[in-house]
Amino acid sequence: MEPTRHTLIAAEGVTMRFGRAGFFGRGKLVHAVSDVSLSLARGETLGLVGESGSGKSTLGRLMLGLLAPSAGRVRFDGAALGAQLPPALRRRMQLVFQDPQASLDPRRRIGAQLADGLAIHRLAPKAEYAARIAALLEQVGLDPAHASRFPHEFSGGQRQRIAIARALSTAPDFIVADEPVSALDVSVQAQILALLATLRARLGVAMLFISHDLRVVRQLCDRVAVLYLGRVMEEGPARAVFAAPRHPYTRALLAASPRLGQSIGQPAPPPLAGEPPDPAAPPSGCVFRTRCPLAVDACAAAVPPLRDCGDGRRVACIRAGEGDDAAALP
Amino acid sequence: MRRLLMPGGMILLILAAALAAPVLPLPAPLAMDIMHRLAPPSVAHWLGTDEFGRDELSRLIWGARASLAVAGGSTAIAAAIGTSLGVIGGYLRGLPAFLAIRAMDVVLCFPPLLLAVLIVTLVGPGIVTLIVALSILFLPGFTRLAYAGVLQTRNLDYVEAQRVLGAGRARIMLRTILPNIAGPILVQASLTAAAAVVLEAGLSFLGLGVVPPTPSWGLMVRSAREVMGQAPLLLLWPCLALSLTILALNLLCDRLRDALDPQTAPRRRRRTMAAARPLAGAAATDGDATLLAVDGLTVEIATPRGPIRPVRDVSFSLGAGETLAIVGESGSGKSVTGLALLGLLPGAARVSHGAAVYAGTTDLLRCQEASLRALRGSHLAMVFQDPMSALNPVHRVGDQIAEAILAHARLDAKAVRARVVALLRRVGIPAPVARARAFPHEMSGGMRQRAMIAMAIAAGPRLLIADEPTTALDVTIEAQVLDLLAALQRSEGLGMIFITHSLPVVARIADRVAVMYAGEVLEQGPVAEIFARPLHPYTRALLDSMVPEGDGAEAGLPAGIAGNVPSLLDLPPGCSFAPRCALRRPACETLRLPLNEVAPGRFSRCPYGREIAAMAAPIPAARA
C-alpha cells in the first residue's frame, strides 16, 4: 500500500535478524521479520495476526522504534526512525503489553506509575499530576481514589485498564497493543476490548492490534495483516479478508479457529497438517509451502511477492487466484 | 520483618561492644602481667587471663574490632564497587563491560584462601592488607549478582514500559532496576560479611592475618591452642565469639532471603509427598453403568486466614465413551476438580466431602493411596496443560512412556519398546523410533503434548481427564490435538473429562458441559442445548461475552460481565454469581440453591431459567 498524505506510520521493507549465540561462528541467524511493508493511517486500526514465532511482537516493537531493523526503515509522520528516538516522537508512540501483571512495577503505587509519562515529557506542572491521574483512571473506568493502591490490589482486568491508562498518559497518536486480552478471562476480555474500541473512537488514536484471535481482529480492526514466519501472507480490509480469504494460510487459520456456532454436531474441517518450520532454516521460496495444501513445485523457486489485487487487498501467493472457489469455506 | 530482629539485634550488640571498647571500663588489652598468667575467671578478670596475663574479656572485645573492621570494610568496598560495575556493565553491555565481567571471573578461578595467602606473601600481613585482599576476593560475587540482576530485570515488561514512556537510562536504573536488585545484594552482603569473618580468623589463626600483639579472635585461638592442656577455657571464649558472630550473620542472611522471597515462607511447613487422607465413611456404591458418578465433591484448603473451599458441592456423571467438558474462568475450581478425582491435590488441599464412584464400585475419594495408585494410569489418566513442565526434563520421552506401561504390567524390554513406538505412531508423531529417544526439550510444543497423550493412554485407561490440554498451543496445532483426542476417544471408547476455559473448544469436543463459577457448577447439560438456550444467567452472560463470529455484528463488541469473581475468602451468602447478575432478585442474595434438574437432562442452580431463555437480546451488563 502506497504511503499517502494520511499515513501516520509505515514500515518499508523492514527485516529483523537476530543472531543466536554460538561458539566458533556456529551461531545461526534467525529472520524474525522479513521484508515487511505495512502502513497505518491516522486513527486507523490494523490487526496483526499470526501464530507464535510469526514475528508479530518483533514487528510491533520495530514499528515503535524500540528495535532498530536490520534492513528497511520505519517512518513515523514522515520522519524515518533512527536508533535512538527523540523524546518528542517517543511520547507519541506507546505500547500496551499482554500480561498486565508483568507490565506494572509491583513495588510502586499506580498513581506514581501513571505520573512517569507526565514527568518524563513535562506534560503538566507537578501540582496538576493528581488531577491528571484521576482523569486518566476515570477514562479507563477505574475509581480515581485507587491511585494510591499497589498493582497487586487489582484484578487482572483492572490492571490492564491501568496499563492502558499509562499508555494514554502521554497522549499518543499511535498505540501498539500486543495481545492485550489473551491473558484475561473471557468475560473480562470483552470489557477490555470494548474499552479499547471506545478510546480509539474518542481519541482518534491509530492502533496496531496484535492478536492470535481472529474473531477479535475481525470485530475491532479496520484492516488486517496475516503473518507467517516473519512474512506478510495477506493484507486487506478485515471484513473482506475474513469473508473471503485469498491466501491458503489465512484459510487454514480461519478453519482451525474453534467457533461456537459452526461446530456442534458437525465434523470440524481437517486441520492444517505439520508444524511451522524452524525460523533459523526457513524453506526456500514461499515459507508456507511445507504445509500448504495447494503447493506446487514453483512455490519453492522464489519468494512470492505481496501482490496488490487492486481492491485494497494484497496477497503473497502465486496460486491465490486459482483456488478461490475450490477451497472456499462455509 | 520481625524475624529479622533477632539476628539484626545480635549483630548490633556485637558492633556496639566493639565500637565502645575504648570507653568501656576494661583493662588495657595489651597490658601484660606475667605473674598472673592463665588465671581462672575472677572478679578482676571475668574471663581470666591469657598466657601473658592479659585480660581475656578485654582482648575478646578489642578482638571484635579486628574482625568487624575486616568484615565491614571488605564487604562495603566489594559491595559498592562490585554493584556499580555490575549495574553499569549490565546496562551498557558491549565489549568493555564483557571484559570487565570476565576479568572478575578470573578471580573466581582461585580458591579464596589461597589468593589471600598469595597477596599476604607479597605485601605482608596486617589489617589493611586483609581488607584489600578480601575486597578483591568478594568483588566478583557482587559484580556477577548485579550484572545478572540487571540483565534479568532489563527485559521485564515493566522496565520496557519505562523505555516506551521515554525514560532515560539513569531514571530506569535508579527507579526501576536498583530497587529490584537491592534485596539480593543485601543477602549477598550478609553472606560476604560472614565469609570475611571466617577468612580473617582463619588467616590470623595461621599467623598470616592480623599481626600480634593486636588482639584478634583467630590469633587468640592460635595462642590458646598452645596452652589448651592447662587452660582449656581460653580456647572456648574466642571460639564462642567467632561462632556467635557468624551464626548471627548467617541467620540474618537466611531471614533476609525468606523476607525477600515470599514464596518460600508459607511453603515450608507443607507436607508435599504425603498421601491424601481418604475420606471417612462408607463408600456409596451405585449399580448403574455410568463410568464415573461424582456427588457433592468439596475441596478444602487451610490458609492462614481460615479454610477456603475452591470446589464446593460439585456433582456430575459421565458415561463410557462420553465427553464432559468442565468450563470456567480462572479461579472457578475446574482444575482442582480434576486433580481431586485422581487424588493428586497439592499438599495443603484435601477433599472434605463428597463421593466419586468409578465404574459403579469404587469410590475414588475413599480409596487408600495404594489402591488409587493401581487405578491411576491403568483406569484413570490425565493430560496436563503445559507439557514442558509436565514431562520430566532429564528422561527420554520414550522412557517416560515406558514407565507408564511398566507401572501396571510386567513386560520385557523389547515388548515395551515396541509398544512405546506403536503409541507414538498412534498419536501421530512422525519418525516414532527416533522420537522415542528424544528429550522433551528437543520437541515442539505440539509434539510434546502428543507424547503426553501417548503416555496417558499407555496403560489403557477408561477415563481420561484432560486439563486445558490445548491452551498452550497455537490454533492450527490446537486443532490437530483436539482432532487426535476426539479420534482416540472414539476408538478406545474412553470417557473424557475435558477441562477448558474456551467455549468454542467445548462446542467442538464435548457432548455435555458443566459450567463452573467460583467453585460451583452453576449449570450442566448437553452442549448444543446449553449453548442454544442457557438456563443460568452466568452461562448466558459468558456466551454473550464472546466476540461474535459473523459479519452481522454491527451491534459492535460485547460488553463483558461487569465486576469481578468473588474472593474465596469472602463468598456471597446466596448465589455466588448474584453480585454480578443482571437478573438478581432480593432472594438471590440470601438463598443458595442446589443444582436442580430444571428440564430433562438440564441442571441449573438458577430458578429463573425460563425468563433467561425467553430473552432474545443480550442481557444488559449489570453495574457492579
Next chain:
Amino acid sequence: MAWVLRRIGASLLLVWVVVTVVFMAIHLVPGDPAELLLSQGGSAPDPAAVAALRGQLGLDRPLLAQYGSDLVGLLHGDLGLSLQDQSPVAADIAQRLPRTIELLCAASILALGFGVPLGTLAGIAPGGMLDRAGAAVSALLLSVPVFVVGTLLVLVFAEQLGWADAGGFVPIDRSLAGHFAHLAMPALTIALGLGAMLYRITRAAVLDVALRDYVRTARAKGVAPRRILWRHVLRNALSPVVTVFGLQFGALIGGTVLVEYVFNYPGLSGLLVDAVNARDYPLVQGIVLVISVLFVAINLTLDLLYAALDPRVRGR
C-alpha cells in the same frame, strides 16, 4: 561430544589465565618485589641481598623473557627452586599433594554420605522431626569455622579424653589402621561443615522438585512412590547439589589448609604456611598454582557431571 570438547578447551584457557595471573601477581605489586620480599620488620634490606634475590627470581630479565621461560619450565613440570633450601618446588609439592588430595576426597565422601541422604529425608517430610533438628544442627555447623571445630575436637578427644592421637600422619604402607585413624579426625572436621551445606541444598532441592508438575505426572501414571523418589525427585534434585558442591569447593580447599595445620597433617598447607613465613615466593607461587589448577579441573569434572545429569545443558 562437541560440547564436551568446547568445555575442555575453555578449561585449558582458564588454566593458562591462572598461570598468567600467578606469574603477573609479583609484578602487579607496587614497588620492587625483591625489596618487598626482603623487607621484614621495616628496616631497609641489604642492597646486595636484593640484587641476589632479583637474580634468583629472574626479575632482572625482561618481563616477556621471564614469562616465556616460566611457561616453558611449567610445561616440563619445573616450578623453580625454593628460596629456603634450593630444592625443586615441584618435588616438594609432589611429595605432599597426594596426602592433601586424599584428605579432600575422604572429607567429600563423608560429607556426601551424610549430607545428601539426610537432606533427602528432610526434604520429603518438611516440618518433621528430622527437618527441624536438621535446621538447627546445620545452622550451628555452618557457623563454627572449620579450624575451631578441629581445635575443639583435638581439645576434647586428644587432650581431655586421650582417645585419639592429636594429629600427624602415618603412611599407608606402614600401618593401614594407623593411616586411617590419623585421617579420620581431620576428614570428619572438614566433612561436618561441608555436609551441613550439602544437607541444606539437598533438602531445598528435593522440596522444590517434589512440587514440580512432572512429579505429579508420574503419580498420575500410577508409578510407585519409591520409584518416583529415585527417578524423578532425586534425579532432578542432584543438579543443584552438584552446582553448590562446585561453588563450595574453593572454600573446601581453604578449610583443608586450615585443618591440616590444626592436625599437623603433613599435606600442602604446612609447606604453604612455612613458605609464606619465610617469604619463599617461588614455593608459595607453586602451591597456589597447583591447587588452582586442581580447582579448575574439579570444576570441569563437575560441569561434565552436571551435563550428564541434565540433557538440556548439552545442546547449548
